[in-house]
Structures are given as structure tokens and as C-alpha cells.
Amino acid sequence: MITRIYADNYKSLSNFTLELKSLSLILGENGTGKTTAVEVVDKLRRLVVEGQSLGDLFARKSCTRWDERLQQKYELDLTEQGSEYRYLLTLEFWGVDGCRILSEKLLLGGKPLFEAELAGDGDFQTQLYRDDHSKGPKLLSDWERSGLARLQARHDNTKLVRFRQRLNEVFWVTVDPWGMKGRSESEDARPDPTLSNWVSWYRHVLQEENGFFVGLQKDVEQAIPGFRDLQLSKVGSSQRDLRVQLGSHYYDLMELSEGQRTLLVLYILLHRAIRSGQTLILDEPENFVTLREMQPWLTAVQDRVAEGAQVVLISHHPEFVNYLAADCGIVFSREAGTPARAKRWEESESTLAPAELMARGLLGAAE
């Protein structure tokens, strides 16, 4: 589970800490940094797990406008099976559009598993550690990419590898029913952030997991009246079109309403990305969903969280806010030109519902 995100000098985040629980609801006015805070996690995942280059992930213009420093710092705390990891990254923008890692570290219980630093002589050196935290090899590395991403799994670096595997089980998505493609050209192992490729992802999941559809079907039948089946129809050597059976007829995915497409995806996410050992960060999942369908999905999420999953929701909707704010709300706030702040929803003597407090601009205001 991700327990803490830290960012300094990134957009509206200055010396900013966000602490997360197994279920968190992030709320706040527009422009208060909600999406900015969680996108940090996805960038770090892409750096550390996928090995993407720093320049593709962090742009100079992402530095906080009123801060003249050219260094950014990021930290991520993650607990996995009782182990507490801390990942630290410091990067620097240099020259016209250069970006390099100044320092990258991974600690477990405060002890090092990996350290990479730009030395005074200009060399970028990596010190590897074994599972028992004894020093392993030292090598020269590339400051434009995470050294963690390139390490091969060995018998003596299982803890580092476990961190990377757990980080790979973090999904950050927003549901955009207009961006969905009903045709899959190939299987995709991950959904992309807008879920435009979810059919390709679903195709991959079906290959990986026998019986996946059976569990999903039961839930979707209750959420979408008339739902019976999902079929991947072959239209080319590798192409498949998703067809949805409602009643006795089959429809192309894009013939369904936006709400039906959204519900389908929400339940696929429930069954495939909200499991023990996974973290799902979902931005405004309530768009296009009828009131009647929100609470059933939320209670299902709650049950999955109780079984070990982690979910972070960003939402403005009263149904989500009233249901979750008191237990796990995190309120973001920000004055124009100042850093974002985040604090836990505070109990107050007000008897107004949280959504009503939001509507009146009294978000989590302490008295």
C-alpha cells in the first residue's frame, strides 16, 4: 500500500506531503492540485518499473512557477507484506532542456537497497545492496533513467524486486467513455490512463485468468439491465471487436450509452485492479453513472479494500463525498499563486452533510 507521497517544486506542490490510507477520497475545489499529487505516483512508476527516460516524464516547465530552484524532489513510501519501503528521487534541470537524476535511493526499514548519486567528479555512480543490506557491486550508470528499472532479478535482491513488482500493481486511470475503442489490435498488459485501450487490456486479462468473466458477469448483470455477455469477435488475424449482449441482441461497444460503457469499465476495474496487493487511483469515476449505481459500486470497493486492496478516489460527487468523506476524506486547498495543501477531513459540529459543506465552500473547515 502507498502510505505517503512527497513532492517538492513540482507544479503546485511545494514541500508537499500526502498521506494515504487503504481507502482515500481526495476532494477539493478545481485547481487545488488533486490530480497533480496522484500523477506523481504514475510518473515514478513509469520511471522505476517501465524504465522511461526522465526527460519524457519530467519537464522543466513542471517546476513550481514561483520557485526559482531547478531541482525537484520526490518520495514514495510503500508498505508491502509488513515491509516499509521509501523511494527517494532528486532530479535537476540543466542547460536548455536537460534533466538528470542527482540522487535515487531505495530504503527498506531505513536501510539501503539501492543508491545512485551524481558524484562531485561528474560520474553518476550506483551502489547496489543485497537483501541483507550488505554492499554489492558499484557501477557507473545513466543519469537519465532509473537504475532500479534495469536491474535483473537475482537471488540476493528479492526485496528490491518486490518493491518494483508492487509499484507495478499501481493503476492510475480516468474513465473517458468517448475515448474508448471497441476494437482491439492486440493484447495490452496494462490499461492506459484514459482506458482507451481497455478492450485490449480485457483481452489480455481473459487470456491470463480462466474464469475472470464469470465473477464479472454476476456484478455487471445487476448493474446493467439485460446484460448477458461480452464477446471478442475476430475481425482480422489479430483484431477483435468487443460486442456486448443485452437481452437477446449483440451491440458494438460504442453503441452502448456512455453510462453503460462506464459501468462496464468500473466493474472490470473492480475485478482486475482492486485486489489485495494492488492500488487503484481513479479520477472522477462517477461521471456518467446514475445515482442508483454509485453506492453499489462503492460498497463493492469498500469490501475489496477490507480484503487488502488500496483505492484512491478523486471525486466531487455528493454521493461519493457523503459516503466517504468522514471516514477517509482528504481535502485539498490552494489560494492562487500559492502551494497546494492537503489535510484530513475534520469532524465538526456542523450537522450539514459533507457535500453541503463543500457546496458552501466550507470544505473540512475546522472551527
Added chain:
Amino acid sequence: MPPNRKPYAVLLVEDTQQESLLRQALYLKGWTRHDMRIVKSPAGAGSGKAFVLSQFPSELRELRRQLRAAVLLAVVDADQQTTGEVLAALKKSVADSGQAPVASEEPVARLVPRRNVETWLWFLQGHLVNEGEDYKNKVGEVGCWKDEAARWLAGCASSFDNAPPSLAESCAELQRVGLS
């Protein structure tokens, strides 16, 4: 109503602990997520009792409109009060709303865990309890409570050994809504 379709259940609760236990019990008896509506105090701990007491008459009135087959389950932690005092408060809230008292044949369950729902949960996890003590710290964070719900229903179906009185009394209430 389609055959085997459960009546719509409204769960009027103070907090997520109460909700989770009750929801799991309903699932075990065949309700689905779409057959229920959770009305939970939105304002956090400490004000949940006032919320349930204030909302109970509205939900009762809605049930009595009989727009569809429905059951109402309300949970109020006794805290420092007795079960009788809490039931009297619920009765008064109904009377103050100008409605007739809840009749024995109406599908309404008034559940009053004493000292609170964590007392029930701790007992259902296999421990002896004293209704004067607070077991919140022992029970901890909100859980799924599937096993606890199963033991609750099983205890009501047969017998509860050493159950706290408020839990034993809950069985008759569950019976009114088809849960026991």
C-alpha cells in the same frame, strides 16, 4: 416483484462498522448490493446517534408508503445508555413526527448494540465481552465482517452462548425483517 427478489433494504446506520456488519448479514441471506440503500451518518463519529434518531421517522414514513416491498434496519449504539433508553428515544422520535409507533408486524429492525457495535464484533470474533466496556480499540479498523455476520446469523438461528444481552435481543429484530 420477481420471484426470489428480496425486499428493498434500507440500512440506517451511524458509521461504516455498523454498515459493514449489517451488509454482510444481508448478503448471506440473499440480498445483493442493488437490493439495498445505506443511509449513513455523513458527519463522522460522535454525531451518528443523533443522525439515526432524526432520520428514523422519515425512513419509517417512507416504508409505510409501501411504494415497494421493503424492510428498514436501524442501528444505534447504546454508548452510555441502556438498550431500553435508546429504544425509547427511537419511539419518541416517531411519536414526535406524528406517526403511529412501530407495530410488531412491521418489517422494521431496531438494533441497539451495547456498548457499541464493536462489542458485538469482538464477541463474534470469539471473545467474552462485558457490555460496560468499550472494545473499539480491540476491533480496530473497519473490516469486511463476513465471518462475524455468519456467526451472528448462526447464533440467532440456534443459540448464543454467553452472548451479550443486546446481541441476543437483536435476533427477534432480525426475524422481523427476514434475516433470522
